[in-house]
Amino acid sequence: MHLPPLQPVSTSHYCVIGDVSIHPHAKIAAGAILQAAPHSQIVIAAGVCIGMGVIIQAYQGAITIDVGANLGSGVLVLGTAKIGANACIGATTTIFNTDIAALQVVPAGSLMGDHSRALSATENTPIPLNSDQDHQHRESENHAFSDSPKIETNSSQKSIVIGRAYVNQMLHVLFARNSSSQ
Numbered sequence: 001m002h003l004p005p006l007q008p009v010s011t012s013h014y015c016v017i018g019d020v021s022i023h024p025h026a027k028i029a030a031g032a033i034l035q036a037a038p039h040s041q042i043v044i045a046a047g048v049c050i051g052m053g054v055i056i057q058a059y060q061g062a063i064t065i066d067v068g069a070n071l072g073s074g075v076l077v078l079g080t081a082k083i084g085a086n087a088c089i090g091a092t093t094t095i096f097n098t099d100i101a102a103l104q105v106v107p108a109g110s111l112m113g114d115h116s117r118a119l120s121a122t123e124n125t126p127i128p129l130n131s132d133q134d135h136q137h138r139e140s141e142n143h144a145f146s147d148s149p150k151i152e153t154n155s156s157q158k159s160i161v162i163g164r165a166y167v168n169q170m171l172h173v174l175f176a177r178n179s180s181s182q
Contacts, residue, residue: 018058023048029073032056036063037173040080051075051091057170072108078170081113 014028018036022028026048033055036042040058044050048065051073056063061080065071069083072091077083081095084102089095091108098113100106 018042020044026050029054033174035174045069045085055170057173059170059173066102076167076170079113 013030014032014034016022016034018038018040020034020036020042022034022044023046025046026044028034028044028050029052031053032050034042034044035056036058037060040060041062042056042058043062043064045065045067047068049070050056050065051071053073054071054075054077056065056077057079059079063077063079063081063083065083066085066087068086069089070087071077071083071089072093074092075089076094078095079097081097082099083089083095084100084104086103087100088105089100090106090110093106093108093110093112095106096111096113100112106112
């Protein structure tokens with residue numbers, strides 16, 4: 001079976017703005033946006049694979065993507081960051097002002113580096129039961145119906161928008177030229 005040779009990725013299908021250096025052996029899919037704000041820089045090393053619709057926005061520093069790193073489609077990298085060699089970033093992940101270690105795998109849909117939403121130690125600590133509550137808890141477990149089938153329910157939760165302020169800030173920076181001309 002004959003397979004046609006791979007075609008080089010055309011730079012006309014993705015957008016590069018500002019101080020961005022891309023190694024010739026890096027691959028960037030269509031729809032990617034690489035933008036470095038003034039006094040910022042983006043460096044893409046050899047063997048890096050950037051998926052469709054990835055947005056990399058360097059702001060107040062540098063974003064460096066090391067050799068062999070792989071960014072899935074729809075990844076958003078904002079601020080300053082270093083993505084280590086051969087790291088794998090799952091689709092639709094947001095990375096905000098944080099470094100990803102070499103060989104690290106980040107699951108799809110993750111939010112990395114948003115320290116404003118970190119849980120405090122008191123929120124992570126389980127509330128201890130006093131002796132009366134513990135006794136009542138054990139009683140209720142003992143009276144559970146052992147014959148009844150277990151039914152799993154999916155509790156529907158309201159969708160939470162994480163990082164809305166950061167996305168709004170990024171949109172302001174990305175489209176600042178358009179809003180100033182109006």
